Amino acid sequence: MRIYVVNSYDEMSKQAANIVASQVTLKPNSVLGLATGGTPVGMYKQLVEMYQKGDVDFKQVTTFNLDEYYPLSRENANSYYHYMYTNLFKHINVPGDHINIPNGMAKDVIVECQTYEKNIESAGGIDLQVLGIGPNGHIGFNEPDVKFEAGTHLVKLDEHTIEANARFFDSKEEVPTEAISMGIRTIMRAKKIILLANGESKAKVIKEMVSGDISPKVPASILQLHGDVTVIVDQEAAKELKNCSQFALCM
Template structure:
């Protein structure tokens, strides 16, 4: 596990974008695993800049998103489909048929999840997977006590996750209580993983994930077993890390 300490959010975003861009330059048809939420927004802005400067090309790239809220349609402004189109896909030359995002309104959820893992496999696997981390140590929407062997599946969201996500909704009642998420097994099959964390609120989760025992109660701790993980943390998120 490689720990990359940076000064602030902007530096974290630029470093992450640089790693994704390098992957795309080395392999034009790279398969990207993408995350949502506040953390990667800066990275997406940097990738759009690199695209506008003609330094990277998305025309042969395929993407798979980590998760989607259950019950939200693609055009819902709080859906992760809407987020991705707004923050990245509508601003670069990625082909629509190469964009893969779980459907929050699929009639057969089990089929949707199994099909998603099959699509990733058929694409040759994810070359570089971007992750954020929740205050409870979740990655994707794999909450504490998750089954490490699970593929993509329907998840009941943890109370802390619902509270954290409520800032994006007008009321607590509107916050989805479940989501479709790549499972730990799916994430761990990625060739390279880049975990991003900024802010003091993530410090404890980062410490436990890197220095704690590997356990389902801290889902991100499983990343200790992956052979190519890069953790990019700003000084606030790294405040409890003494030996890095």
């Protein structure tokens, strides 16, 4: 696990965008796993600027998003489908049929989850997975639990997650209580992972993630077992990382 402590959100976003762009440059037909929420918005802005300058080309890329609220239509301004097109897909040249986002209005959720898994496998697996992290340690919408969920599945959202995401809705009551999410096994099968976190509210969980016990009570702690994880955090999110010597790189 490599940990980069940077000075600001902008620096975190630029460094993450550079990693994604390098992946696409080295392997133009890369399969990217993408995250939503407030944290990666700056990274997507940087990638759009890089594309507009001609520094990166996404025409062969395939994408799979981590999750989507359920039930929520694509037309809803708070859907992750809408988020991804607003922040990234409308501004770059990923072919529409290469974009994969769980269907938040699927009539048969079990079939939707199984199909999503098969599509990831058919694409050859995820080359680079981008993750954020919730204050409770969730990655994707894999909430704290007594066990790790393996594949893509329907999740009942934790109360803390609902409260954290209420800022994107008009009220807490409008936040869906369920979501379709990639599972831990699916995430861990990605060849490379980058995780982004900023702000003091993430400091405690970042410490638990990188140096605590591996437990489904802190889902992100499973990343300690992955062979190629890069964590990029700002100074605030790194406040409780007292000793970096145990990590492959901390700078």
